[in-house]
Amino acid sequence: MTSKEVLLSLKDVTITFPKGKGVFTAVKDASFDIYKGETFALVGESGSGKTTIGRAIVRINPVAKGSIEFEGKLISEKLGMEETKWVTKSIQMIFQDPATSLNERATVDYIISEGLYNFHMYKDEADRKAKVLKSLTEVGLLDEHITRYPHEFSGGQRQRIGIARAMAMEPRLIVADEPISALDVSIRAQVLNLMKTLQETKGLTYLFIAHDLSVVRFISDRIAVIHLGRIVELADTEELFKNPLHPYTKSLLSAIPMPDPILESKKVPLFYDGSEHDYSTDLPSFVEISKDHFVWANTKELESYKKILKI
Numbered sequence: 001m002t003s004k005e006v007l008l009s010l011k012d013v014t015i016t017f018p019k020g021k022g023v024f025t026a027v028k029d030a031s032f033d034i035y036k037g038e039t040f041a042l043v044g045e046s047g048s049g050k051t052t053i054g055r056a057i058v059r060i061n062p063v064a065k066g067s068i069e070f071e072g073k074l075i076s077e078k079l080g081m082e083e084t085k086w087v088t089k090s091i092q093m094i095f096q097d098p099a100t101s102l103n104e105r106a107t108v109d110y111i112i113s114e115g116l117y118n119f120h121m122y123k124d125e126a127d128r129k130a131k132v133l134k135s136l137t138e139v140g141l142l143d144e145h146i147t148r149y150p151h152e153f154s155g156g157q158r159q160r161i162g163i164a165r166a167m168a169m170e171p172r173l174i175v176a177d178e179p180i181s182a183l184d185v186s187i188r189a190q191v192l193n194l195m196k197t198l199q200e201t202k203g204l205t206y207l208f209i210a211h212d213l214s215v216v217r218f219i220s221d222r223i224a225v226i227h228l229g230r231i232v233e234l235a236d237t238e239e240l241f242k243n244p245l246h247p248y249t250k251s252l253l254s255a256i257p258m259p260d261p262i263l264e265s266k267k268v269p270l271f272y273d274g275s276e277h278d279y280s281t282d283l284p285s286f287v288e289i290s291k292d293h294f295v296w297a298n299t300k301e302l303e304s305y306k307k308i309l310k311i
Helices: 050-057 081-090 108-119 125-138 143-147 155-167 185-202 213-219 237-242 247-254 261-266 299-309
Strands: 006-019 022-035 039-043 065-070 091-094 173-177 205-210 222-227 230-236 285-290 293-297
Touching (some): 006 050, 022 050, 022 205, 039 213, 050 065, 108 125, 108 143, 108 155, 125 155, 155 185, 185 205, 222 237, 222 247, 293 299
Parallel strands (some): 039 205, 039 222, 091 173
Antiparallel strands (some): 006 022, 006 065, 222 230, 285 293
16 A cells, blocks of 8 residues: 555445335445555455445446545536546446456457547557557467457456456556456466556556455455445454454454364354344444444444453
């Protein structure tokens, strides 16, 4: 992490979808900042709302309440054409499934060039070709791959093409939506290392969406844990692993496999269903319990958490 300059800020963001005659609330009052140059991870199980937040940041999902600011500008409201173009160019997305996120009928050349065409980001044909080849080589692919189609590549190579497509736009922020979950285990570390290298060389900022805490420990500076649309804990990566407070965070940590099969067989995963909370009168809020460590808790729970942290 290079600085504490806020690049993206979410304040009390609520996202809803129509459901029958009513609405379904997918995300409730989500608030966090992402600093320039860091990797901020959003972790939770399937259906927790993490991808919904990512899609709201790239303006696919509308925000029902709250605000999203990027570089100090409000982007969660209706924008003009030029502002929309600026957001699209500045915030790119790497998708979960490289097989479905690439156009099977298009060559690699066209896939990577599509944004360049749409935003006129090249002087002439030679400049466009040079930018495509630069993006390809930066992600570890070869010049001759430019004329091939997605089905001619492995899953890991296809994800590299997706990364190259995003990099060609010279973005400031990349929303990486479970970018390695569809890949073979042997390929995952290669893609993560590639993303870290690109971050260092280009000064990129990542929002890394995942369900596996062991993966985000390797790549992220800070982690927010989300459960049923509510962010329940947020802290620096090592602080979260060292002092997990919320029962849901503890249950996610308990699900991380151990490399030792004997220890793994003896491990008892923690089950979380929310029944341990009593919010009938003592209502919870998102509180900074220690420096940069936030937790969703009521007064009684905060007292018990402070004892754990010896505050």
